[in-house]
Amino acid sequence: MQELIIITDLGRLRVFTFRPRGDDPREKDHLLEQSSKTFEGVGEPLREKVEDQGGQFGRAGVAGAEGGMSSGEEHNLESELERQALQRVVDAVAEAVEAAGSPGWLLVAPQAILKRLTEALPPAARKALADTISADLTKVPVAKLEARFLK
Numbered sequence: 001m002q003e004l005i006i007i008t009d010l011g012r013l014r015v016f017t018f019r020p021r022g023d024d025p026r027e028k029d030h031l032l033e034q035s036s037k038t039f040e041g042v043g044e045p046l047r048e049k050v051e052d053q054g055g056q057f058g059r060a061g062v063a064g065a066e067g068g069m070s071s072g073e074e075h076n077l078e079s080e081l082e083r084q085a086l087q088r089v090v091d092a093v094a095e096a097v098e099a100a101g102s103p104g105w106l107l108v109a110p111q112a113i114l115k116r117l118t119e120a121l122p123p124a125a126r127k128a129l130a131d132t133i134s135a136d137l138t139k140v141p142v143a144k145l146e147a148r149f150l151k
Contacts, residue, residue, distance in 0.1 A: 002130050004105035005031065005149065006093055010085040010113060012138040013037045015096045016145070029150045031142060035096070039088050086113060090120045097125045104130040106149075108137050 005016040015034045021027040097105055102124060109117050111134040118132060137145065 002106040003103040004097065004100045005108065005145075006096060006105060007108040007137045007140075007145070008089055008093065008117075009110050009136055009138050010082065010089060011039050013039070013089060013092050013096070014138060015100075016142075017100070018150075029146075031146050031149065033142060037092055039085060039092075086116060086120065089113075090117060090122075093117070094122045094125045097128060102128045104128060106131050106133065108133045108135055110134070110136040 003018050005018070007014045007016070014036045016031040017034055019030045019032050021029050093107070105128055107114075107118065107129060109132070114132055114134050118126065118129065121129070137148075140148075
């Protein structure tokens, strides 16, 4: 069992530590949620993030000829917003690993971002990374996480 478990997606990060059972036979191993962080603006419709809608611009044509209208382009706006969200997660993960003293840790993230997330981690955090699990567990209650990870 890893000492530190970080569960994340682009909108939320949860940090857990493992607490082993004590001398009392009635005690059990537990996961303690150390922190939870929500990242603003993730998952909102694009129209709520920009100030206006895509514009319409007149197309240049031959003088005197009627021209059509062209729609404005987003120029990879969605991919840039996702890249920024991923970087916020990477920074928060690196901070949590460093604050815990860089123990061996487990990263749980959706398959869509897991590879990019691990590749973007700083070398120290990546070196301490013991394992990854591809799953979106950010909204799963602690009791169900304990059932999954403390077998």
